[in-house]
Amino acid sequence: MTRIVGVQTNNKNRANDYVHGVYELVKKRNPDEKEFLQAIREIFDSLRPIFSKHPEFITNGILERITEPERIITFRVAWEDDQGKVHVNRGFRVQFNSDLGPYKGGIRFHPSVNSSIMKFLAFEQIFKNALTGQPIGAGKGGSDFDPKGKSEREIMRFTQSFVTELSKYIGPDVDVPAGDIGVGKREIGYMFGQYNRLKGGYEAGVFTGKDPNHGGSLGRKEATGYGTVYFVDEMLKGEGKSFEGVTVVVSGSGNVSTYAMEKAIQLGAKVVACSDSGGYIYDENGIDIEMVKQLKEYDNKRIWEYTKAYPHAKYHENCSDIWSIPCDIALPCATQNELDEIAAHLLIANGVKAIGEGANMPCTQEAMTLFHENGVLFAPGKAANAGGVAVSAMEMSQNSMRLSWTVEEVDEKLQHVMKNIYSSCLSAAESFGHPGNLVIGANIAGFLKVANAMVAHGIN
Ligand SMILES: NC(=O)C1=CN([C@@H]2O[C@H](COP(=O)(O)OP(=O)(O)OC[C@H]3O[C@@H](n4cnc5c(N)ncnc54)[C@H](O)[C@@H]3O)[C@@H](O)[C@H]2O)C=CC1
Numbered sequence: 001m002t003r004i005v006g007v008q009t010n011n012k013n014r015a016n017d018y019v020h021g022v023y024e025l026v027k028k029r030n031p032d033e034k035e036f037l038q039a040i041r042e043i044f045d046s047l048r049p050i051f052s053k054h055p056e057f058i059t060n061g062i063l064e065r066i067t068e069p070e071r072i073i074t075f076r077v078a079w080e081d082d083q084g085k086v087h088v089n090r091g092f093r094v095q096f097n098s099d100l101g102p103y104k105g106g107i108r109f110h111p112s113v114n115s116s117i118m119k120f121l122a123f124e125q126i127f128k129n130a131l132t133g134q135p136i137g138a139g140k141g142g143s144d145f146d147p148k149g150k151s152e153r154e155i156m157r158f159t160q161s162f163v164t165e166l167s168k169y170i171g172p173d174v175d176v177p178a179g180d181i182g183v184g185k186r187e188i189g190y191m192f193g194q195y196n197r198l199k200g201g202y203e204a205g206v207f208t209g210k211d212p213n214h215g216g217s218l219g220r221k222e223a224t225g226y227g228t229v230y231f232v233d234e235m236l237k238g239e240g241k242s243f244e245g246v247t248v249v250v251s252g253s254g255n256v257s258t259y260a261m262e263k264a265i266q267l268g269a270k271v272v273a274c275s276d277s278g279g280y281i282y283d284e285n286g287i288d289i290e291m292v293k294q295l296k297e298y299d300n301k302r303i304w305e306y307t308k309a310y311p312h313a314k315y316h317e318n319c320s321d322i323w324s325i326p327c328d329i330a331l332p333c334a335t336q337n338e339l340d341e342i343a344a345h346l347l348i349a350n351g352v353k354a355i356g357e358g359a360n361m362p363c364t365q366e367a368m369t370l371f372h373e374n375g376v377l378f379a380p381g382k383a384a385n386a387g388g389v390a391v392s393a394m395e396m397s398q399n400s401m402r403l404s405w406t407v408e409e410v411d412e413k414l415q416h417v418m419k420n421i422y423s424s425c426l427s428a429a430e431s432f433g434h435p436g437n438l439v440i441g442a443n444i445a446g447f448l449k450v451a452n453a454m455v456a457h458g459i460n
Pocket residue numbers: 179180181182183224251252253254255256257275276277278319320333334335336338358359360385386388389
């Protein structure tokens with residue numbers, strides 16, 4: 001008995017030393033990349049229990065390899081504005097891991113884009129894409145270009161210049177980009193057009209998130225937001241709860257937020273607030289989702305203009321104060337680290353029951369710890385928002401087969417994927433000694449899938 005306990009302790013120490021040692025190496029190699037290190041730390045904290053059961057992951061150097069992107073492409077994007085002035089932005093594509101399939105992940109256009117943000121997003125994508133169960137590897141890209149205030153033609157010229165360089169590194173079986181912040185079906189359309197022009201043909205599966213009228217999948221636009229709500233609904237059902245009659249606050253008013261709000265409302269919730277980077281609106285009667293769509297998806301307006309149609313609604317300029325509104329469920333769907341310790345304290349004091357991360361890494365580590373300590377149900381982004389990339393993989397399948405599924409078919413498959421992800425997270429958490437902890441469950445379930453493939457593919 002003593003000997004077995006001794007062996008277990010030795011294995012545990014060896015596993016802890018391994019995780020700690022690799023984290024120190026990664027930190028040394030990427031000293032100023034705070035978002036990337038934050039994402040690595042969260043994963044590493046969850047993975048500790050794995051290595052005492054799977055020493056082969058240590059001998060195969062899985063952590064050392066999975067934290068180093070297979071390839072990072074950085075390039076100049078020169079473009080001319082409407083006045084003929086030349087501008088230069090920086091473009092990125094991080095091709096992080098291809099053990100499960102072609103690199104797959106969105107393109108972000110936002111002034112904050114830098115190497116750390118690109119790497120954290122591509123790293124998260126490894127585990128998220130693995131959780132979907134579909135044959136997709138992981139990547140992410142973007143540029144520090146700010147679409148705000150640019151004309152339609154400027155956006156087209158910038159996007160064409162961006163993809164002229166990116167086209168050398170992507171393809172339907174190599175790397176398949178999609179949208180993210182600042183990139184929707186309009187930008188994907190420009191990328192797709194320019195890519196095909198350069199290649200002299202039509203390669204349907206090179207981008208996803210295309211317009212369903214020209215090569216895209218029905219249901220892709222809605223998939224991330226709907227998927228997030230489907231996942232949270234599963235988590236609520238596990239506790240005998242539901243969306244019926246609850247109050248919900250959603251940050252952002254872009255692609256993910258809009259369709260998270262729509263699905264929550266369809267399931268009987270009252271959504272009382274949403275935001276953009278300028279501020280938030282609070283409508284105690286419940287947000288009119290069609291009005292939000294009109295303002296943000298079609299008219300490209302700021303969210304405060306909602307109050308022109310609904311004068312009883314209130315507009316507040318500080319978008320991060322949205323978390324001071326009492327709610328049962330909070331869905332952060334805007335951007336990374338938008339919900340910090342202070343916001344978490346406010347939500348908990350106001351009785352929040354559940355959090356669902358529609359955005360990538362929207363909660364800081366400190367906020368997550370507080371939710372955990374206070375028994376708040378927590379759906380981590382890499383599981384909860386995986387519906388978008390899952391339907392992107394369905395778009396790839398439809399493109400390869402040269403056919404189109406109906407929106408009902410796509411939605412049914414999406415619900416199935418989200419349920420499967422939920423049960424994989426639950427069972428991984430249970431098997432590794434953390435029952436009910438979906439953060440640990442998501443990280444372990446995603447990691448195991450990729451790590452096993454990396455062992456099978458040899459050291460490379
Ligand atoms: N589009 C997709 O399919 C997926 C997106 N995500 C993640 O979801 C998040 C949102 O992405 P999208 O909706 O696609 O982008 P989007 O560009 O359509 O919308 C982003 C929204 O967030 C707002 N925003 C930006 N910074 C903000 C801040 N600090 N506070 C409040 N609002 C702010 C913007 O005004 C905009 O309304 C990102 O973290 C993205 O990586 C995750 C999975 C898939």
